[in-house]
Amino acid sequence: xxxxxxxxxxxxxxxxxxxxxxxxxxxxxxxxxxxxxxxxxxxxxxxxxxxxxxxxxxxxxxxxxxxxxxxxxxxxxxxxxxxxxxxxxxxxxxxxxxxxxxxxxxxxxxxxxx
Amino acid sequence: xxxxxxxxxxxxxxxxxxxxxxxxxxxxxxxxxxxxxxxxxxxxxxxxxxxxxxxxxxxxxxxxxxxxxxxxxxxxxxxxxxxxxxxxxxxxxxxxxxxxxxxxxxxxxxx
Numbered sequence: 001x002x003x004x005x006x007x008x009x010x011x012x013x014x015x016x017x018x019x020x021x022x023x024x025x026x027x028x029x030x031x032x033x034x035x036x037x038x039x040x041x042x043x044x045x046x047x048x049x050x051x052x053x054x055x056x057x058x059x060x061x062x063x064x065x066x067x068x069x070x071x072x073x074x075x076x077x078x079x080x081x082x083x084x085x086x087x088x089x090x091x092x093x094x095x096x097x098x099x100x101x102x103x104x105x106x107x108x109x110x111x112x113x114x
Numbered sequence: 115x116x117x118x119x120x121x122x123x124x125x126x127x128x129x130x131x132x133x134x135x136x137x138x139x140x141x142x143x144x145x146x147x148x149x150x151x152x153x154x155x156x157x158x159x160x161x162x163x164x165x166x167x168x169x170x171x172x173x174x175x176x177x178x179x180x181x182x183x184x185x186x187x188x189x190x191x192x193x194x195x196x197x198x199x200x201x202x203x204x205x206x207x208x209x210x211x212x213x214x215x216x217x218x219x220x221x222x223x224x225x
Binding site for chain 1: 118145147149154155156157158159162169170172204206208212213214215216217218219
């Protein structure tokens with residue numbers, strides 16, 4: 001069973017639409033949370049991260065994510081997507097007990113039409 | 115400042131053969147982790163090296179082994195290749211365990 005779940009495998013949006021990608025994890029205790037992005041032909045890049053503090057974190061390119069501990073969720077959002085946001089997005093969890101070992105979801109392919 | 119580099123880019127091997135993949139971490143990074151990404155899946159953790167020792171290991175058989183050198187570069191070795199070992203192998207480096215930077219990967223095809 002997936003320990004990190006990304007609910008949508010493929011999302012298709014038009015430019016300027018709002019985006020929300022879901023991510024849930026099944027680990028208790030302390031976690032560090034990440035969203036990575038993989039643009040076509042490029043390697044995985046860190047989009048944003050949460051370690052502690054304010055549960056609303058802002059990343060690069062206008063992305064943000066909210067950590068809701070009670071829901072074991074870390075959803076990614078962007079108010080207005082651009083064609084250049086077309087990419088695959090991965091949620092990853094680093095459990096406090098296995099620091100540095102990332103557990104990834106299976107990814108969500110985002111396609112943005114101009 | 116060069117990022118994480120990996121070699122080779124692509125590799126084709128036959129079942130039963132052995133393969134070695136290489137990784138150079140980002141400058142200033144001392145920890146290297148290896149991941150396997152099968153088609154349509156997220157990366158799966160293989161193992162992590164720090165101070166030339168394997169610090170953590172995922173659920174991979176002993177056919178998968180690694181090494182870290184004094185300059186922090188690392189190798190991933192896979193023996194007795196199976197068709198199911200075909201995947202993208204990713205190397206990630208970090209200065210601390212908490213924020214990892216990924217290389218472009220090595221695409222391994224086993225025929």
